[in-house]
Amino acid sequence: MGKTDQLEPPHHCQLCNNRPSSAFRDLNAETLDTVSQLKTCAAFKKGQVMLHEGARPQGVYCIHKGKLKFYRLGSEGKEQIVRxxxxxxxxxxxxxxxxxxxxxxxxxxxDTFACYIPKSSFFEVIDQNPKFSLNLLQDSCHELGEAGKMITSLAQKTVRQRLAEIFLVLRATFGEDHEGYLDLKLTREEIANMVGTATESAIRLISELRSEGAIHTAGRRIKIEDPSTLRDLAAVVD
Amino acid sequence: MGKTDQLEPPHHCQLCNNRPSSAFRDLNAETLDTVSQLKTCAAFKKGQVMLHEGARPQGVYCIHKGKLKFYRLGSEGKEQIVRxxxxxxxxxxxxxxxxxxxxxxxxxxxDTFACYIPKSSFFEVIDQNPKFSLNLLQDSCHELGEAGKMITSLAQKTVRQRLAEIFLVLRATFGEDHEGYLDLKLTREEIANMVGTATESAIRLISELRSEGAIHTAGRRIKIEDPSTLRDLAAVVD
DNA sequence: AGCCATAAATGATTTTTATCAGGAAGGCTC
DNA sequence: GAGCCTTCCTGATAAAAATCATTTATGGCT
Structure with missing residues (x-):
């Protein structure tokens, strides 16, 4: 379940376009070869669960192409998107x-394609290549910083401010398509689950931002019209 | 600034009681020796700032004895305690x-005593001892998990629920003194800055919990009287 | 292309939380 | 230990956000 059969031709990590920006960025050719041989390919359709909260994963996925959300279920069963x-x-x-x-x-x-690296191989790489764990460490320290920002934002900003902020964050993370729309489609509910508010509230505030000219929407596609208004609104500190 | 002169006799890391539970837990004798020789001692009085948001630290502190809060300043200048x-x-x-x-x-x-390890020595340890960066990695991954919990809590729970939760977290982190009070004194404002609410709201809700018999307060000293009520209230999932 | 389920939008209302204001108590300094 | 400043507490009010109820629109599917 979850992992489907190979849909993409498995290719060598050495040739992967994502490598420079991944945790594998500094792996030597030899280790890279080991990983390449031990990995398998996995494809996930839109909406498909890759990992389940509370489970014990037996390996890690390296995202080849796609977009995923991480979320925790709160006490009322409501999703909270964390990253x-x-x-x-x-x-x-x-x-x-x-x-x-x-x-x-x-x-x-x-729809997402990923490479699956079994736990054992993952630890092998860590042992063979100290630079790798250092990169992971770097990445997770960066994530910790982001989490701190999110905590402060949730604790101190209004829903309206957080909403404005989220659009800027999404643009920074996923970029824009050729028409200037955010390169990511989310339902209003998912937006609410990021911002930490009720779906209705998110909808109302999105409409407000739209009528104020800060953003433009076309169904689930969202375009940032006026980033500086959003920045002012969000009271972005850093 | 910040770091004061040595007030404590510098002792060897090998003999430090905290080592088993610190990131240095698996350091070999040789590396430990290096650290010991390069570290200096620093003392911080209550209320003294160890590190300033936005600064570039030139080393790391290993807390020998004491308690510190990490906080970010929101746009309104309000502290948000993150850990x-x-x-x-x-x-x-x-x-x-x-x-x-x-x-x-x-x-x-x-009042807090800490050992200061300059950046260069810190990296030296990382290079010499891969197990060390793995421990750090482990610790920061754990922290990431905690941050995720905090995010969900802030986004989905009421102030009342978060307050109940915080008392349980504080007990788990700092324990209780011989009389059963939390071994940590915080102002109501600091509690509010953890929970992410106005000081007045925190005060009101603390009074409520007290009159409901869930906690007992004596000035800044707080005793948990009824953990299970708090747990129910907080709707703790995990 | 049309149908159906789901999502989005909007209004009315309640609940929660923040804000403002004043007074009481506590803790720290001299 | 007197005095003072900070913190704590309480009440009143305002603002923000959640909830509930319906209508309208949309996008995914056959």
Whole structure:
């Protein structure tokens, strides 16, 4: 379940376009070869769950192409989106390294291809290549900083401010398509689940931002019209 | 500034009681020796700032004895406490490793003694001892999990629920003194800054919990009378 | 292309939380 | 230990956000 059969031709990590921006960026050719041989390919359709909160993953996924959301289920069963993953990101390593159950479910926001690296191979790479764990360390320290920002934002900003902020964050993370729309489609509910508010509230505030000219929407496609208004609104400090 | 002169006799890391629970837990004798020789001692009085948000630390602190709060300043200048540190915790390494400015200020909640390890020595240890960076990685992955919990809590729970939760978290982190009071004194404002609410709201809700018999307060000293009521209230999932 | 389920939008209302204001108590300094 | 400043507490009010109820629109599917 979850992992489907190989849909993409498996290719060598050495040739992967994502490598420079991934945790594998500094792996030597030899280790890279080991990984390449031990990995398998996995495809996830839009909406499909990659990892389940509370589970014990037996390996990590390296996202080849796609977009995923990480979310925790609150006491009322409401999703709280805590972060995203896309090309080059490693998924599932946190749980394996801290030896704890997975803290957040991971679901594909669009059709996604990933490479699966079994736990044992993953640890092998860590042992063989100290630079690798250092890169992971770097990445997770960066994530910790982002989490701190999110905490402060949730604790101190109004829903309106957080909403404005989220659009800027999404643009920075996923970029824009050729028409200037955010390169990511989310339902209003998912937006609410990021911002930490009720779906209705999110809808109302999105309409407000739209009528104020800060953003433009076409169904689920969202275009940022006026970034500086959003920045002012969000009271972005850093 | 910040770091004061040596007030404690510098002792060898090998003999440090905190070592088993610190990131140095698996260091070999040789590396430990290097660290010991390069570290200096630092003392911080209650209320003194150890690290300033936005700064570039030139080393890391290993807390020998004391308690500190990590906090970010929101747009309105309001403190948001994001986590704590106590005996055996390493402070400042996140910023050094991700090569970013410090994300949160760190201030002593009580008189604190720490060992200061310069950046260069810190990296030396990392290079010499791969197990060390793996431990750090483990710790930061654990922290990431905690941050995710905090995010969900802030986004989905009411202030009342978060307050109940915080008391349980504080007990788990700092324990109780011989009389059963939390071994940590915080102002109502600091509690509000953890929970992410106005000071007045925190005060009101603390009074409620007290009159409901869930907690007992004596000035800034707080005793948990009825953990299960708090757990129910907080709707703790995991 | 049309149908159906799902999502989005909007209004009315309640609940929660913040803000403002004033007074009481506590803790720290001299 | 007197005095003072900070923190704590309480009440009143305002603002923000959640909830509930319906209508309208949309996008996914056959």
């Amino acid at each position: 995203f993953a896309t090309n080059g990101d490693l998924v599932g390593y946190r749980s394996i390294l801290s030896d704890e159950p997975i803290g957040a479910s991971v679901t594909a926001l669009e | 704590f540190a106590t005996n055996g915790d390493l402070v400042g390494y996140r910023s050094i490793l991700s090569d970013e400015p410090i994300g949160a200020s760190v201030t002593a909640l009580e």
